[in-house]
Amino acid sequence: MxxxxxxxxxxxxxxxxxxxxxxxxxxxxxxxxxxxxxxxxxxxxxxxxxxxxxxxxxxxxxxxxxxxxxxxxxxxxxxxxxxxxxxxxxxxxxxxxxxxxxxxxxxxxxxxxQPGWSDVSGAREHATAVKPVAGFYQRWLQVRDRIAALPQGQRFQVVVVGGGAGSVEIALAMRHCIDNRDVEIRLLASGSLLREYNSRARAAVYQACQRSGIAVTEQERVTQVDAAMLHTSAGASYGFDALFWCTGAVxxxxxxxxxxxxxxxxxxxxxxxxxxxxxxxxxxxxxxxxxxxxxxxxxxxxxxxxxxxxxxxxxxxxxxxxxxxxxxxxxxLSLLALGxxxxxxxxxxxxxxxxxxxxxxxxxxxxxxxxxxAAKPIMPKPSAAADAPMHCGGCGAKLPAALLRGALGELAARYPQAVAVEQLREDAALLEVPTGARIFQSVDILRELVADPWLMGRIAALHALSDLYAMAAQPHSALCSLTLPYAGPAIQQRDLSQLLSGVLFELEAADCRLLGGHTLEGPELNLGLTVNGLDTGQLLPKQGLAPGDQLVLCKALGTGALFAAQQQGVADGRWIEQALDSMLLSNRGAALIASEHAVTAATDITGFGLAGHLLEMLPESGSPALQMRLDIASLPLLEGLKQVFNAGITSTLQPGNLAGCAASIAPELLVDTRPEALALFDPQTSGGLLLAVKSEAVEQLLVALRGAGYTAVCRIGEIAEAGPAGPFLVAE
Missing domain, CATH: 3.50.50.60 (FAD/NAD(P)-binding domain)
Incomplete structure (x- = not known):
């Protein structure tokens, strides 16, 4: 080709x-x-x-x-x-x-x-610039909500500084939005309003301001801004509750x-x-x-x-x-809106x-x-066949758990000395070396999930390190294996530098050294890391559950379906931003907190979804049998996941995850179409830790995790005794 x-x-x-x-x-x-x-x-x-x-x-x-x-x-x-x-x-x-x-x-x-603050003392500290618009709009929404909550009759003063078209339009728009005459809006210009417009256009604007009750002050340059007061070259002072800056940009x-x-x-x-x-x-x-x-x-x-x-x-x-x-x-031609x-x-x-x-x-x-x-896709992503779904990246690209269990079970029987069956269910393998040291090791490989190689490197590193954090191991070293897409030498060198920079950015933060690796080229990007960790003496086992333990999830669910929606061109960018922020939140802090709060078992939620990893925490045998009772409605979901599920979009790994759990969960959960129930089987990339904690320590654990930045953390269920036949995962 x-x-x-x-x-x-x-x-x-x-x-x-x-x-x-x-x-x-x-x-x-x-x-x-x-x-x-x-x-x-x-x-x-x-x-x-x-x-x-x-x-x-x-x-x-x-x-x-x-x-x-x-x-x-x-x-x-x-x-x-x-x-x-x-x-x-x-x-x-x-x-x-x-x-x-x-x-x-x-x-x-x-x-x-950028905003032209010029040399006005206090403007940068006390005013909101109209540019960039993103920051201005968020600030305006906050002001609008404050105004809506005002007691009747309480005054509120908004000042817009600037005399150009943007200032005029914003002041008039604010007045149209806030139909409350207890709110005073002042337009303050250092010269004449709309100096570059003709007299008829200016007259129409003055009339609109007068009708709207906007106070127009001209020929007064702002000389100083205090916390709730600005001062002008005319010696006047004007109080404000909200100040917006719309002067000439620089x-x-x-x-x-x-x-x-x-x-x-x-x-x-x-x-x-x-x-x-x-x-x-x-x-x-x-x-x-x-x-x-x-x-x-x-x-x-x-x-x-x-x-x-x-x-x-x-x-x-x-x-x-x-x-x-x-x-x-x-x-x-200039077209100026009048509110x-x-x-x-x-x-x-x-x-x-x-x-x-x-x-x-x-x-x-x-x-x-x-x-x-209306822009049509220019470069559609290839699939295995013309009518086949696009396969997911990240952990959505994993093989289903049932397939792995079948193959590994057969191989373990054929090669009993070569397969450590007891290690296969843990997040990271424990290596007993001759010196007596205990070393944990894990490997993860991701297909391209985001086009930004630096971001992809960070996500892959955090995803791999998460297996060590799930066992409270201290990261020590890593090996990297990657496949770069076919390209010219200059492009490949640039991408390699970006990818490894992202990997090293997160490894350095984890006090983990990259020792080497292997590179290939191929039809698509693949990035994997083998990570090694040291025993800290505070091992968090995956299978340490006991009746009465409370289940705590540290991050929201939904990366698999959201990125599947992105592949289909229907995901809102704000949803993807939040999903990326969640994936870039390291589990290191959660693991440190878990080791201090009576946590009895832990794992991280990745490709097999919440349900699959929950079931991995159950003992394979023993008495009494345990049952996980989930409060489905409490499951934290990433923004946009409900809309994506309601549109019928799921990760390509979702059916395999559901099938892999079918024999162990309550039958009603298999047909439950609520977004929270569907999220049980959604594969996660760089997902959160799942912790089991004694009931008397759960509130302290939640407070500590929220204080460390895990804002989506919540209690999602508890452990109870079960009959030997199950089901082992049910909805409360």
């Missing part, structure tokens, strides 16, 4: 409007040897034109935000969620605070701008610190080709760029129109073909306003967002 190998990296830094649109074009036109990567600190990027409507309540979060992770997954683009701190152009790398540098052959920057300071050509206010200087001056492999668009031949205001309309030229020139640069020039229009379903249009001397202008604006905005939700 003559399949082109990936040879070069085209990296888009930032999820602004130019990049979002360019991504749609690049994914269709990029040659097979070019790998596309989008880097953004957030998984969602807001469409600024719809932000006022979101605040007003006219739109939902999904209406107004582009799900970058989902978009990249559909388009076959690698997505890296990280905030850049610099660019080393000579080394062709993007720099970050914690993770290793990311290499590029051609780089484009569209990171927008560039990220690290651009200048990276030695790149910048304007006096820190924005990248670009040529008409959108190349950064004297840096032919570096491009920039949107608010972060200033076109030196044709400087224009920082407005989204220019970013949108730059996208086709940017996409063409990025590919042309890689292929050493001629570049196009972008010439921005002198005048542009209610009304808007004003401004262009040169022309201005109109009314509800029909809102409908016009609404149509334009929704059409823009429709481009991303």
């Amino acid at each position: 003559n399949q082109a190998l990936r040879e070069q990296d085209l990296v888009l830094l930032g999820g602004g409007h130019s990049h979002a649109l360019a991504l749609l074009m690049l994914a269709m036109k990029a040659p097979a040897e070019t790998r596309l990567t989008l880097v953004s600190p957030e998984s969602f990027t807001p469409y600024s034109g719809m932000l006022p409507g979101l605040i007003s309540g006219h739109y939902s979060f999904a209406d107004t935000h582009i799900d970058l992770g989902q978009l990249c997954d559909r388009l076959g683009v690698r997505f890296v969620r990280a905030a850049a701190t610099g660019i080393d152009y000579q080394a062709r790398t993007v720099l970050f605070e914690q993770r290793p540098p990311l290499s590029f052959d051609v780089l484009s920057v569209d990171i927008g701008a 560039a990220a300071p690290w651009l200048t610190q990276s030695g790149l050509p910048c304007t006096s206010d820190g924005f990248l200087r670009v040529l008409n080709s959108l190349q950064v001056e004297d840096h032919p492999q570096l491009f920039a668009a949107g608010d972060v760029a200033t076109q030196t031949d044709h400087p224009r205001p920082k407005a989204g309309v220019f970013a949108v129109r730059q996208a086709p030229v940017l996409a063409h020139n990025l590919l042309a640069s890689l292929q050493e073909k001629p570049l196009r020039n972008y010439r921005p229009q002198q005048r542009f 209610e379903r009304s808007a004003v249009a401004d262009r040169s001397w022309l201005s109109v306003s009314g509800s029909w202008v809102w409908r016009w604006k609404d149509h334009i905005d929704r059409s823009f967002m429709q481009r991303f939700s």
Whole structure:
């Protein structure tokens, strides 16, 4: 098969409007040897034109935000969620605070701008910047909830600082959302309101503010901000309960610190080709760029129109073909929302306003967002057959437990001296060495679960170390085995560095050394670690249960189904973010706490799901027989799991997990369609510890775990005596 190998990296830094649109074009036109990567600190990027409507309540979060992770997954683009701190152009790398540098052959920057705090004392500490939007919107929701909880008649003061279109739209949107005249909203401008708009447009805005009861203060520059009071150049002072800052934005300071050509206010200087001056492999668009031949205001309309030229020139640069020039229009149409379903249009001397202008604006905005939700998969993931389901990655790729038991049982009988049957059920094998030392060893291998190799390395390391933590062993050393996808040497070296950096990031935190390993290349990424641990003298056995013990689960369930949904392009990016945060939460702290709180047995929840690993904790023989009684409704679920299950989406390992437990659990659980019941069989990657603890110590254990950051931890059931025939796992 003559399949082109990936040879070069085209990296888009930032999820602004130019990049979002360019991504749609690049994914269709990029040659097979070019790998596309989008880097953004957030998984969602807001469409600024719809932000006022979101605040007003006219739109939902999904209406107004582009799900970058989902978009990249559909388009076959690698997505890296990280905030850049610099660019080393000579080394062709993007720099970050914690993770290793990311290499590029051609780089484009569209990171927008930061709040212009200027030199106003106290503004940074006491005000909320409108940019970045994610932080602003969360803060606004908190303010809105505070206002809703106010006793009748209590005053509340909101101040919006800024005199541009964004400030006006936000103030009017807030007033429309909060129809409470006990809430005072003030718009404070250092000059005249909307100085660049014509007189008719400005008059329409003044009238809207007057109708809404918004106090407009002009020609007063803020000179100082205290905890609940701001002071202006006119000698006036204004109290506030919430302060929002929407003045002129500035560039990220690290651009200048990276030695790149910048304007006096820190924005990248670009040529008409959108190349950064004297840096032919570096491009920039949107608010972060200033076109030196044709400087224009920082407005989204220019970013949108730059996208086709940017996409063409990025590919042309890689292929050493001629570049196009972008010439921005002198005048542009501005549509400004007035809070209610009304808007004003401004262009040169022309201005109109009314509800029909809102409908016009609404149509334009929704059409823009429709481009991303309607994007078709460019590079569908292959499956074994045209009608076969896509197989899951991570622990969803494990073989079913019943299959393993059948094969290992046969082999143990055939080779009794070579298979340690008594060790097979434990999380990590205990090695008795001649010196008398006790060493624990475990191995785990994962298929690619996330496209970001550094993140994949971290997840794989934490997943492997979890087996040691489940037995309270201290990690000592590790060996790594990995298969890199077929690619050119430069791409493979970059990916190897990123993967191992992620592995080492977590091994170092665990005081565990990487001693070596083995590498291969193949059709897909596989990453495995063999980890060794030392006996701490506080062994947590898997099979130490006794009647009356309480069962505690340290993390929420759902990674298997959520990533299956992501493969199908239907998972909300916020769900995947939460799932990743859960997987990146090490079980080390939970194991240390468990050893101090009368824990009698422990295991970690991975590929065989909660039910499968619960049953592994039961003794194979003995009297009395034990039964696990679960409070199904109490099971902690990751955000989005209920929606995914209700849509009929499960991991490819789910049926095997259910079948492997069928003989030991209550029959009604086999047909229970509640999301909590389905979650019993969902395979977990880097899942949480499952602990059995004496009933008198359970509350102290829960408090300690929550204090250590395990916010999803909860009691899920208890151990009781059972008849010899079972069932051994039932719902309370």
